[in-house]
Amino acid sequence: MSDDVSSVAAPEGGGVGLVQFEDRFFDEPFDFELGGRVPSFSVRFETYGRLDSCRSNAVLVCHALSGDHHVAGRYASDDRKAGWWDSMVGPGRPLDTDRFFVIGMNCLGGCRGTTGPGSTNPSTGNIYGVDFPQLTMRDMVRAQHRLVRSLGIERLHAVIGGSMGGMQGLLWAVDFPDAVGRVVALACAARQNAQAVAFNEVGRCAILHDPEWHGGRYARGRGPRAGLAVARMLAHVTYKSQERLEGRFGRARVGVAGAGLFDAEFEVERYLRHQGHSFVERFDANSYLYITRALDRFDLSGTAPLEVAFAPMSARALVVGFSSDWLYPPAQNREIVKAMLAAGKNAVYDEVDMNAGHDSFLLPSVELHRSIREFLEG
Amino acid sequence: MSDDVSSVAAPEGGGVGLVQFEDRFFDEPFDFELGGRVPSFSVRFETYGRLDSCRSNAVLVCHALSGDHHVAGRYASDDRKAGWWDSMVGPGRPLDTDRFFVIGMNCLGGCRGTTGPGSTNPSTGNIYGVDFPQLTMRDMVRAQHRLVRSLGIERLHAVIGGSMGGMQGLLWAVDFPDAVGRVVALACAARQNAQAVAFNEVGRCAILHDPEWHGGRYARGRGPRAGLAVARMLAHVTYKSQERLEGRFGRARVGVAGAGLFDAEFEVERYLRHQGHSFVERFDANSYLYITRALDRFDLSGTAPLEVAFAPMSARALVVGFSSDWLYPPAQNREIVKAMLAAGKNAVYDEVDMNAGHDSFLLPSVELHRSIREFLEG
Numbered sequence: 001m002s003d004d005v006s007s008v009a010a011p012e013g014g015g016v017g018l019v020q021f022e023d024r025f026f027d028e029p030f031d032f033e034l035g036g037r038v039p040s041f042s043v044r045f046e047t048y049g050r051l052d053s054c055r056s057n058a059v060l061v062c063h064a065l066s067g068d069h070h071v072a073g074r075y076a077s078d079d080r081k082a083g084w085w086d087s088m089v090g091p092g093r094p095l096d097t098d099r100f101f102v103i104g105m106n107c108l109g110g111c112r113g114t115t116g117p118g119s120t121n122p123s124t125g126n127i128y129g130v131d132f133p134q135l136t137m138r139d140m141v142r143a144q145h146r147l148v149r150s151l152g153i154e155r156l157h158a159v160i161g162g163s164m165g166g167m168q169g170l171l172w173a174v175d176f177p178d179a180v181g182r183v184v185a186l187a188c189a190a191r192q193n194a195q196a197v198a199f200n201e202v203g204r205c206a207i208l209h210d211p212e213w214h215g216g217r218y219a220r221g222r223g224p225r226a227g228l229a230v231a232r233m234l235a236h237v238t239y240k241s242q243e244r245l246e247g248r249f250g251r252a253r254v255g256v257a258g259a260g261l262f263d264a265e266f267e268v269e270r271y272l273r274h275q276g277h278s279f280v281e282r283f284d285a286n287s288y289l290y291i292t293r294a295l296d297r298f299d300l301s302g303t304a305p306l307e308v309a310f311a312p313m314s315a316r317a318l319v320v321g322f323s324s325d326w327l328y329p330p331a332q333n334r335e336i337v338k339a340m341l342a343a344g345k346n347a348v349y350d351e352v353d354m355n356a357g358h359d360s361f362l363l364p365s366v367e368l369h370r371s372i373r374e375f376l377e378g
Numbered sequence: 379m380s381d382d383v384s385s386v387a388a389p390e391g392g393g394v395g396l397v398q399f400e401d402r403f404f405d406e407p408f409d410f411e412l413g414g415r416v417p418s419f420s421v422r423f424e425t426y427g428r429l430d431s432c433r434s435n436a437v438l439v440c441h442a443l444s445g446d447h448h449v450a451g452r453y454a455s456d457d458r459k460a461g462w463w464d465s466m467v468g469p470g471r472p473l474d475t476d477r478f479f480v481i482g483m484n485c486l487g488g489c490r491g492t493t494g495p496g497s498t499n500p501s502t503g504n505i506y507g508v509d510f511p512q513l514t515m516r517d518m519v520r521a522q523h524r525l526v527r528s529l530g531i532e533r534l535h536a537v538i539g540g541s542m543g544g545m546q547g548l549l550w551a552v553d554f555p556d557a558v559g560r561v562v563a564l565a566c567a568a569r570q571n572a573q574a575v576a577f578n579e580v581g582r583c584a585i586l587h588d589p590e591w592h593g594g595r596y597a598r599g600r601g602p603r604a605g606l607a608v609a610r611m612l613a614h615v616t617y618k619s620q621e622r623l624e625g626r627f628g629r630a631r632v633g634v635a636g637a638g639l640f641d642a643e644f645e646v647e648r649y650l651r652h653q654g655h656s657f658v659e660r661f662d663a664n665s666y667l668y669i670t671r672a673l674d675r676f677d678l679s680g681t682a683p684l685e686v687a688f689a690p691m692s693a694r695a696l697v698v699g700f701s702s703d704w705l706y707p708p709a710q711n712r713e714i715v716k717a718m719l720a721a722g723k724n725a726v727y728d729e730v731d732m733n734a735g736h737d738s739f740l741l742p743s744v745e746l747h748r749s750i751r752e753f754l755e756g
Contacts, residue, residue: 130639134639191629192629193620193623193624194620194623194624194626194627194628194629194644194646195615195618195620195623195624197629197644197646197647198611198615198623198646198647198650199612199615201611201642201644201646201647201650201651202608202611202612202615202650204640205604205607205608205611205651205654206584206608208640209588209604209605209607209608210587211589216639226583226587227587229583229587230580230583230584230587230608233576233579233580233583234577234580234612237573237576237577237580240573242571242572242573242704242707245571245572245573245576246571246572246573248572249572250572251569251570251572251575251677261508261512261594262508262582262586262594262667262671264579265671265674265675266572266575266579266674268572268575268576268579269575269576269579272576272579272580273579273583276583289640293640293643296643296644297643299629326620326704329620
């Protein structure tokens with residue numbers, strides 16, 4: 001997720017103001033797709049707007065790898081940052097809280113309040129760590145579905161998300177066809193490409209090789225901080241376009257006298273190091289391992305043609321690609337819509353010309369906002 | 379450097395057969411561009427073909443980050459691999475050893491025989507480590523120039539190289555204009571872009587954060603092996619195109635029963651881990667830090683327009699870009715030639731359509747070989 005959203009002009013309409021998260025405890029087991037079970041689980045989520053009397057106006061927002069339930073608003077008026085998609089949610093914004101009841105939820109396996117490898121295993125009283133069951137994107141979506149039903153919602157007006165969140169939107173459409181009317185999938189692919197697996201694997205190896213990982217059995221608040229920081233630094237580069245990095249940093253140097261031989265010499269290095277350091281304060285390394293693995297396993301088609309996967313889908317779909325996204329390039333976004341159309345579904349592709357790379361989907365854009373607004377309200 | 383060259387058909391002509399490297403000791407100081415000095419230094423190099431009587435047929439080959447002096451041929455008939463650019467060098471090959479005297483040299487700061495951070499400091503008897511002077515690309519080129527002169531060569535017929543080696547070719551043209559007649563620069567840029575700095579910085583941080591780095595003062599044969607492997611894995615991904623990785627690996631899985639939770643699950647992961655492991659056997663982590671830093675500092679233009687940098691150049695130049703190179707994309711290759719032409723120099727740009735990414739320059743290609751042959755012989 002980008003941290004330079006602040007460079008973009010304020011979006012239309014007003015924000016959602018002060019918000020609070022909620023925790024919902026499910027005192028019932030959750031069985032994982034690849035085997036394994038947790039006896040109970042907890043979900044952290046936020047909502048914005050009001051659920052209408054026929055419970056038909058809910059929009060689920062699915063976050064990307066490093067995101068969470070805090071989609072919009074601030075917890076306190078002096079919070080430096082709003083939620084990660086604040087520009088998208090609020091009165092008059094594309095996810096218009098005068099019309100929609102918007103839900104953000106931290107994913108299963110995450111570390112921001114929902115049960116994951118960093119949570120306490122109620123059976124042992126210890127942290128799950130690597131005893132947490134293997135995780136897939138389908139597991140995450142099934143946990144979202146449990147939350148949505150617990151809110152009394154049988155059918156979502158829409159599911160929307162970018163990157164990993166977009167993949168989850170696609171899974172909603174095929175796994176819960178009766179429970180979703182519209183899907184908006186941004187900057188994602190129908191299957192993880194080999195290069196994306198490769199980058200994730202480099203990040204995982206940085207974590208696994210950090211002696212502080214201790215085979216995944218580190219104490220809360222400890223862990224492979226250096227390895228996780230390196231993983232995040234790398235991922236961060238893949239979320240930006242070369243043009244964007246060049247435009248923002250170019251060859252600007254850090255003006256520090258007496259810096260050590262291998263201290264940050266260029267501004268882009270200082271920026272990346274900051275991204276790494278701040279990430280370890282808010283993310284659990286085992287969650288990073290589990291979630292990236294789930295991403296790498298994501299493959300809607302398997303050995304069959306992709307249109308077969310979309311056969312159950314009844315939702316209308318909007319798939320958006322971004323011209324400068326080289327992690328999931330537009331051709332991979334388009335492929336989704338081609339397969340949906342081949343399966344006889346109602347789907348449209350929109351390509352937005354932005355130079356921010358994969359992270360473009362997080363930034364306010366008149367074109368993107370119009371496209372989403374029209375799709376959700378049409 | 380690619381390890382999948384074997385997938386390409388054998389090139390034209392014959393190879394150079396069995397070869398030996400030589401070491402040349404310079405019992406004289408070397409003063410570094412940014413300050414610092416070594417009292418003496420040693421250079422490892424190889425030559426192929428014969429120097430003609432007027433010493434006018436020498437071609438210097440400059441290697442990339444992970445390359446070395448062993449450009450062509452084998453040390454023993456049962457060597458599994460030939461030199462890294464074997465397809466380019468030999469009788470009838472583009473660097474035709476029936477015509478040219480070809481020189482490969484391990485760069486200053488390297489770890490394959492030429493003096494670098496892993497060498498013994500004669501003043502102390504200890505390994506230099508981080509006491510080695512800060513290094514620039516100009517330092518490497520000046521060391522090459524010392525070797526060339528020591529071979530009795532006043533003027534090279536040509537300097538040729540890809541990636542870092544291409545940058546060195548450009549520096550020869552501007553720093554030693556009387557000493558080189560032709561320059562062939564492949565898959566390189568006139569200055570390191572911010573994304574390339576960013577990737578190098580992630581790799582450096584993986585090394586610096588490995589506790590076995592010990593502030594750069596590790597014993598010979600020890601060191602930050604895990605961190606260096608991660609750095610190499612990352613760099614390796616940046617040398618390949620997404621298309622190439624997808625075509626070679628796709629979503630093929632490693633068929634290992636009972637594999638651990640975070641063992642390699644996909645073939646692309648196993649391949650990358652192998653690249654990392656094998657790299658640490660042949661490369662010194664401090665050399666990796668010094669050389670990537672030198673790369674990141676490379677900026678021919680500085681604050682002036684690039685054509686100003688090329689004012690001293692008298693060599694003819696051939697600059698080659700590769701369509702799928704996203705580390706130094708064709709636009710950055712073309713920029714070099716535009717600036718040379720703006721400076722009134724004799725320069726030509728050739729773009730080769732290959733899908734192997736940055737590593738394309740290492741692979742035999744009829745088009746590339748023809749282009750180089752014609753340029754060197756024209």
